[in-house]
Amino acid sequence: xxxxxxxxxxxxxxxxxxxxxxxxxxxxxxxxxxxxxxxxxxxxxxxxxxxxxxxxxxxxxxxxxxxxxxxxxxxxxxxxxxxxxxxxxxxxxxxxxxxxxxxxxxxxxxxxxxxxxxxxxxxxxxxxxxxxxxxxxxxxxxxxxxxxxxxxxxxxxxxxxxxxxxxxxxxxxxxxxxxxxxxxxxxxxxxxxxxxxxxxxxxxxxxxxxxxxxxxxxxxxxxxxxxxxxxxxxxxxxxxxxxxxxxxxxxxxxxxxxxxxxxxxxxxxxxxxxxxxxxxxxxxxxxxxxxxxxxxxxxxxxxxxxxxxxxxxxxxxxxxxxxxxxxxxxxxxxxxxxxxxxxxxxxxxxxxxxxxxxxxxxxxxxxxxxxxxxxxxxxxxxxxxxxxxxxxxxxxxxxxxxxxxxxxxxxxxxxxxxxxxxxxxxxxxxxxxxxxxxxxxxxxxxxxxxxxxxxxxxxxxxxxxxxxxxxxxxxxxxxxxxxxxxxxxxxxxxxxxxxxxxxxxxxxxxxxxxxxxxxxxxxxxxxxxxxxxx
Amino acid sequence: xxxxxxxxxxxxxxxxxxxxxxxxxxxxxxxxxxxxxxxxxxxxxxxxxxxxxxxxxxxxxxxxxxxxxxxxxxxxxxxxxxxxxxxxxxxxxxxxxxxxxxxxxxxxxxxxxxxxxxxxxxxxxxxxxxxxxxxxxxxxxxxxxxxxxxxxx
Numbered sequence: 001x002x003x004x005x006x007x008x009x010x011x012x013x014x015x016x017x018x019x020x021x022x023x024x025x026x027x028x029x030x031x032x033x034x035x036x037x038x039x040x041x042x043x044x045x046x047x048x049x050x051x052x053x054x055x056x057x058x059x060x061x062x063x064x065x066x067x068x069x070x071x072x073x074x075x076x077x078x079x080x081x082x083x084x085x086x087x088x089x090x091x092x093x094x095x096x097x098x099x100x101x102x103x104x105x106x107x108x109x110x111x112x113x114x115x116x117x118x119x120x121x122x123x124x125x126x127x128x129x130x131x132x133x134x135x136x137x138x139x140x141x142x143x144x145x146x147x148x149x150x151x152x153x154x155x156x157x158x159x160x161x162x163x164x165x166x167x168x169x170x171x172x173x174x175x176x177x178x179x180x181x182x183x184x185x186x187x188x189x190x191x192x193x194x195x196x197x198x199x200x201x202x203x204x205x206x207x208x209x210x211x212x213x214x215x216x217x218x219x220x221x222x223x224x225x226x227x228x229x230x231x232x233x234x235x236x237x238x239x240x241x242x243x244x245x246x247x248x249x250x251x252x253x254x255x256x257x258x259x260x261x262x263x264x265x266x267x268x269x270x271x272x273x274x275x276x277x278x279x280x281x282x283x284x285x286x287x288x289x290x291x292x293x294x295x296x297x298x299x300x301x302x303x304x305x306x307x308x309x310x311x312x313x314x315x316x317x318x319x320x321x322x323x324x325x326x327x328x329x330x331x332x333x334x335x336x337x338x339x340x341x342x343x344x345x346x347x348x349x350x351x352x353x354x355x356x357x358x359x360x361x362x363x364x365x366x367x368x369x370x371x372x373x374x375x376x377x378x379x380x381x382x383x384x385x386x387x388x389x390x391x392x393x394x395x396x397x398x399x400x401x402x403x404x405x406x407x408x409x410x411x412x413x414x415x416x417x418x419x420x421x422x423x424x425x426x427x428x429x430x431x432x433x434x435x436x437x438x439x440x441x442x443x444x445x446x447x448x449x450x451x452x453x454x455x456x457x458x459x460x461x462x463x464x465x466x467x468x469x470x471x472x473x474x475x476x477x478x479x480x481x482x483x484x485x486x487x488x489x490x491x492x493x494x495x496x497x498x499x500x501x502x503x504x505x506x507x508x509x510x511x512x513x514x515x516x517x518x519x520x521x522x523x524x525x526x527x528x529x530x531x532x533x534x
Numbered sequence: 535x536x537x538x539x540x541x542x543x544x545x546x547x548x549x550x551x552x553x554x555x556x557x558x559x560x561x562x563x564x565x566x567x568x569x570x571x572x573x574x575x576x577x578x579x580x581x582x583x584x585x586x587x588x589x590x591x592x593x594x595x596x597x598x599x600x601x602x603x604x605x606x607x608x609x610x611x612x613x614x615x616x617x618x619x620x621x622x623x624x625x626x627x628x629x630x631x632x633x634x635x636x637x638x639x640x641x642x643x644x645x646x647x648x649x650x651x652x653x654x655x656x657x658x659x660x661x662x663x664x665x666x667x668x669x670x671x672x673x674x675x676x677x678x679x680x681x682x683x684x685x686x687x
Contacts, residue, residue: 064561074564086628096630099633116635117636280682282608287607370614445652477653514656
């Protein structure tokens, strides 16, 4: 686990006498006005865009105010008004977020929208409510109470969330550095009175408690762990359902053995009845992952790994246990540009196997195995960055032989940078080929794509980006050939006399011509946007 | 016509009241840092979307944390299976809200996706909503840590 250390909340506070007219007050933000025109053709049910003209106005406002005794207040407002019914069904101003914070060097009070962050198994999602936190180099305590939001904007039900977290540095010496121990608890309860309750969605309630730890041994080996217990009622209105009690454990270790060798190990065990409404876990799962990296010398290094995963733990409702084994290995070579005529040369040869099988399979049968081997290269020559790669992938499905296939993928790319007085240009080209061969009289499919790009910077705030791609699909199945064209052109101009004001004009189109007219479509999006940053 | 007029007045408003006049004072470092993190998370999400559309899975996984909470192995397996079953993807994101807390940021997104079947080339649409959680690492990377709700990948 790699986390940025943040001992406190206010690194440096604005001085109260900084502004004569409004001492300590700062107001900044961004307002964007956008007009979009969508046009579609062909099969209307295949287009993402909805035809029409739409205006969208987005306002982001950030207000900071220095307060006495080292405190600062921060308010964040984010609102949008749009005519596009795919975004908002109503045309009124939609308040997307409103957050108010009061903080000093060690403490923070938050009201409104915030991200509740305790630990993986207990809490890690956006909330609307209240949070109080106190943090020093050696101690952290946090408490939240709020409502969990549905990710979509038309929130249909509410979930009450509450919890707390405390973590302290318990040991810090030469042997064990930054040894920390934390306790986390989060509860979540669906609001039975919400609208969707009438449509048969269960009113769940869960409580999750966990202990987490972190330590660095001898300055070389980092160990993170968390052990959690959950108590969940799947539907509080159904008294026939019992309470589910489950356990989860994860242990991460990363060790730098020498300057050349390092390993990473992960063990995770989550019982079938572990359920967290506000944290993250995949229940009924054991996952063991090991990775090594060894640098032979400055140019040559090797990576290898093995992942094992299986389910159907004790009290599982799964009918059979399925295993997934994923071994992989790669060798990378990056010689010094002084010793090799190709500049910035990098080459990687890799292999990965995914093998899935079940405990009810016939002897010697593997449900599915995929082997992939490939090589990819990058280098610079004649002021051009070149890249290429080839991958061969073999899929063998013992359950459905018709799925067996051999796939070849290849790509080739070139990108360069050219400069003239007043203009910088980055042209690019990429060609890719995919060839699928099927075992069981499935024939062969071929797809190839050409992508051309040209980015121009005319200085003085004017930029023009262009990207065009054409994909041709020749398939064995009758009436399945298709031609797909994409274009994306964008113009950006920073208006010189209006500081912080940018005009953007873009045009994007997709045209899909399929052998069957009912599958063909086209869509166009012309967008003009004026962004004012202040 | 009415929409054109509204846009015209919006442009006039922006020109008559230059944004620099609305700005007041200097934002404290914490506020500037928070804004920078919001931008970094939005850029990381766009990079993931673009790599996914381009079927550039190596590039896609450069933006995914090894500690991805729904299981990095599962995500790799899902995308490997998907690569066999669909040939092309178009995806649109509409972000609604971004919140930042310490070394993490969450973006709520409504998404629409169009996939082309690998064997028949026939397009199919799907849509959903999800919360993308990103982690800012010590080496200045912004990595996908979690997807809550309906994952588009």
